[in-house]
Amino acid sequence: MTTTGSTRTTTPRNPHRTTAPRDSGPGAPPAPTGRTPLKGRLAVLAVTLGIFAIVTTEILPIGLLTRIGADFGVSDGTAGLMMTLPGFLAACAAPTVTMATARIDRRLMLCAFVALLALANFLAAAAPTYWLVLLSRVLVGIVIGGFWSIGAGLAERLVPAESVGRATAVIFSAVPLGSVFGVPAGTFLGDLAGWRTACAAVGALTVGVLVLTALVIPPLPAVRATSPTLLRGMLRGVHTRFALLMTFLIVLAHFGAYTYVTPFLERTTHLATAGTITLFLLVYGVAGVVGNFAGGAMVARRPRTVFGTAAGLLALATLLLPVVGRGPVGALALLVVWGVAYGAVPVASQTWFAKAAPEAPEAASVLFTASFQATFSLGALAGGMVVDRTSPSVVMTLAGATAVLVALAAWLHFAKRLSWPQG
Numbered sequence: 052m053t054t055t056g057s058t059r060t061t062t063p064r065n066p067h068r069t070t071a072p073r074d075s076g077p078g079a080p081p082a083p084t085g086r087t088p089l090k091g092r093l094a095v096l097a098v099t100l101g102i103f104a105i106v107t108t109e110i111l112p113i114g115l116l117t118r119i120g121a122d123f124g125v126s127d128g129t130a131g132l133m134m135t136l137p138g139f140l141a142a143c144a145a146p147t148v149t150m151a152t153a154r155i156d157r158r159l160m161l162c163a164f165v166a167l168l169a170l171a172n173f174l175a176a177a178a179p180t181y182w183l184v185l186l187s188r189v190l191v192g193i194v195i196g197g198f199w200s201i202g203a204g205l206a207e208r209l210v211p212a213e214s215v216g217r218a219t220a221v222i223f224s225a226v227p228l229g230s231v232f233g234v235p236a237g238t239f240l241g242d243l244a245g246w247r248t249a250c251a252a253v254g255a256l257t258v259g260v261l262v263l264t265a266l267v268i269p270p271l272p273a274v275r276a277t278s279p280t281l282l283r284g285m286l287r288g289v290h291t292r293f294a295l296l297m298t299f300l301i302v303l304a305h306f307g308a309y310t311y312v313t314p315f316l317e318r319t320t321h322l323a324t325a326g327t328i329t330l331f332l333l334v335y336g337v338a339g340v341v342g343n344f345a346g347g348a349m350v351a352r353r354p355r356t357v358f359g360t361a362a363g364l365l366a367l368a369t370l371l372l373p374v375v376g377r378g379p380v381g382a383l384a385l386l387v388v389w390g391v392a393y394g395a396v397p398v399a400s401q402t403w404f405a406k407a408a409p410e411a412p413e414a415a416s417v418l419f420t421a422s423f424q425a426t427f428s429l430g431a432l433a434g435g436m437v438v439d440r441t442s443p444s445v446v447m448t449l450a451g452a453t454a455v456l457v458a459l460a461a462w463l464h465f466a467k468r469l470s471w472p473q474g
Contacts, residue, residue: 088210090267090269091209091210091211091214091218092210093263093267094209094210094267094268094269095206095209095210095218095221095222096221096263096267097260097263097264097267097268098161098202098205098209098222098264098268099221099222099224099225100225100260100263101161101164101165101198101202101225101260101264102198102199102202102222102223102225102226102229103225103228103229103233104165104168104233104253104256104257104260105168105191105194105195105198105199105225105229106225106226106228106229106230106233107229107233107234107237107253107256108168108171108172108191108253108257109137109191109195110134110229110230110234111233111234111237111238111249111250111253112130112133112134115237115238115241115246115249118241118245118246119133119184119246122246123180123181123184125181129181132185132188133184133185133188135428135432136185136188136189136192137188137189137191137192137195138192138195138424138425138427138428139192139424139425139428140189140191140192140193140195140196141192141193141195141196141199141420141421141424142196142420142421142422142424142425142428143192143196143421144192144193144195144196144197145196145197145199145200145417145420145421145424146200146277146282146417146421147196148193148196148197148200149196149197149200149201149277149413149417150277150278150279152197153273153277153278154273155273156270156271156272156273157201157205157271157272157273157413158264158268158269158270158271160197160201161198161201161202161264161268162261162264162265164193164194164197164198164201165194165198165257165260165261165264166261167190167193167194168190168191168194168198168257169254169257169258169261170190170254171187171188171190171191171194171254172187172250172251172253172254172257173250173251173254174186174187174190175187175188175247175250176247176248176250176251176254177247195420195424196420196421196424199416199419199420199424200413200416200417200419200420200421201413201416202222202416203222203223203401203416203419203420204401204405204412204413204415204416205222205271206218206219206222207412208271209268209269215351216347216348216349216350216351216352216402217347217348219347219350219351219398219401219402220343220344220346220347220348220350220398221347223343223347223397223398223401224340224343224344224347226339226343226397227336227339227340227342227343227390227394228340230336230339231333231336231337231339231340233253235329235333237249237252237253240252273413277411277413277414277417281411281414282414282417282418285407285408285411285414285415285418286418288407288408289469290403290406290407290408290464290469290471290472291404291407291408291415291418293403293407293460293464293469294400294403294404294407294418294419294422295418295422296460297358297362297400297403297457297460297461298400298403298404298419298422298423298426299422299426300453300454300456300457300460301358301361301362301365301396301400301453301454301457302396302422302423302426302427302430303426303429303430303433303453304365304366304369304430304450304451304453304454304457305365305393305396305430305450305454306426306427306430306434307430307433307434307437307446307449307450307453308369308434308446308447308449308450309389309393310430310434310435311434311435311438311443311446312332312386312443313328313332314438314443315372315376315443315444315446315447316328316331316382318442318443319372319373319376319377319442319443319444320376320377320378320379320382321377322379322382327379331382331383331386332386334383334386334387334390335386335387335389335390336390337390338386338387338388338389338390338391338394339390339391339393339394340394341390341391341394342361342390342391342392342393342394342395343394343395343397343398345391345394345395346361346394346395346396346398346399347395347398350395350398350399350402351402354399354402354403354406355461355462355464355465356461357395357399357402358395358396358399358400358403358457358461359457359458359461359462359465360392360395360458361392361393361395361396361399362392362396362454362455362457362458362461363392363454363455363458364388364389364391364392365389365392365393365396365450365451365454366451366452366454366455366457366458367388367451368385368386368388368389368392368451369389369447369448369450369451369454370447370448370451370452371385371451372385372444372447373444373447373448376447397423400419400423401415401416401419404416404418404419406471406472407471407472408472409472409473410472434446434450437449
C-alpha cells in the first residue's frame with residue numbers, strides 16, 4: 052500500500068518511526084495473477100454479498116423482535132438476547148476461529164462460513180423452541196467473527212493493487228446496504244408472511260451466495276498463519292494501538308447513540324408516526340452508502356484524514372442534535388451528516404489496521420473484527436444505561452464528546468509524524 056500523510060526519515064532508534072523496505076516476502080499476500088478484471092470483480096461481489104447476508108441476518112431481529120418474543124412467550128428483554136449474543140461471540144470467534152483454521156485455504160473457509168450462516172437461518176425458521184433460536188444466533192456470531200476476519204482484508208488478493216481501495220469500499224458497502232435494504236425487506240416479508248418465512252428467505256439468499264462464492268473466488272492458500280505470537284506483536288505496534296483506540300471510541304460513540312435514535316426522534320423531535328421515523332432512518336442509511344464510497348475513494352491515500360473527518364462529522368451531528376434536532380428539518384439534516392460520517396468508519400478502521408501491519412493482512416482483520424464487534428455490544432449496553440438514567444439527548448451529547456476524542460487521536464497521529472510501515 053502507498054504511504055500517506057506527512058512523513059520524514061527517522062533513525063532506527065525509534066522502531067515505530069522507521070519505514071520498512073518494500074518486499075514480497077513470505078508474509079505478504081501474493082498479487083493476483085492470471086485473473087481477468089471480470090473475475091476479480093465477481094470475486095469481490097461474492098465477498099460483498101456474503102457480508103450483506105451476514106449483516107442482514109445479524110440485525111434482522113430488530114424488526115421482528117416483538118413477533119418472535121410473542122411466538123415463544125418470552126419478554127422483550129429475553130428476546131433481545133438475539134441481538135447481544137452474536138456481537139460478543141463474534142469478538143471471541145474472530146481470533147480463535149481464525150487461528151484454529153489458519154492453514155486451511157481461505158476460499159474453503161469462506162464457503163464453510165456461508166454454509167453455516169444458511170444453516171443458522173434455516174434453524175431459526177424451523178425452531179420449535181426459543182433456545183434453538185438462540186443456538187442459531189450462536190452460529191451467526193461464529194460466522195461473523197470468522198467471515199469478517201478473512202473476508203474484510205481480501206481485496207488485495209482479488210484485484211490489482213490500484214483497485215484495492217475501490218474494492219474494499221465495495222466490500223464494506225454491504226454494511227449500510229444490509230441496513231437500508233436487507234433488514235427492511237426482511238421485516239416487510241415478516242409482516243406479510245411471518246418471521247419464519249423471513250428467516251427462510253435470508254437462508255435461501257445465503258445458499259445463492261454460497262454457490263457464487265464456490266464458483267468465482269479462486270483458491271486462496273494461507274500466506275501467513277495468524278497466531279497468538281503474531282497478534283501480540285501487532286499489539287505492541289503504535290499504529291495498531293491507535294487503530295484499537297480510535298475504533299473502540301468511534302464504535303462506542305456511534306452505537307451508544309444510534310441504538311437510541313428512535314426514542315430521540317419520538318421524544319425530542321416529536322415525530323408523530325412510525326412511518327416518518329422509518330423514512331428518516333432510510334435517508335440516514337442512504338447517506339451511509341454515500342459516505343462509504345466517498346471514504347473508500349481516498350482512505351488508502353489518506354487514512355488519517357478520512358478517519359478524523361468522519362469522527363469530526365459524527366461529533367458535530369450528535370452534539371447538535373439536542374439543539375438543532377428539535378425540529379424535523381434540523382434532525383433530518385443532521386442524520387444525513389451522521390450517515391455520511393459513519394458510512395466511512397468501517398472502511399477507514401479496516402484500512403488503518405491493514406496499513407499498521409501490511410505483512411499480516413488477515414491478522415489485521417482479526418483485530419479489526421474483534422474490536423469492532425466487542426464495542427458494538429458494549430456501546431449499545433452503555434447507551435442503555437445512560438438513557439435509563441437521563442434522556443436520549445444526554446446520550447447524543449456524550450457520544451459527540453467521545454467522537455471528538457477520535458478526531459484528536461487522528462490529529463495526534465499526524466502531529467507525531469508517524470510513518471506507515473510498507474510491505
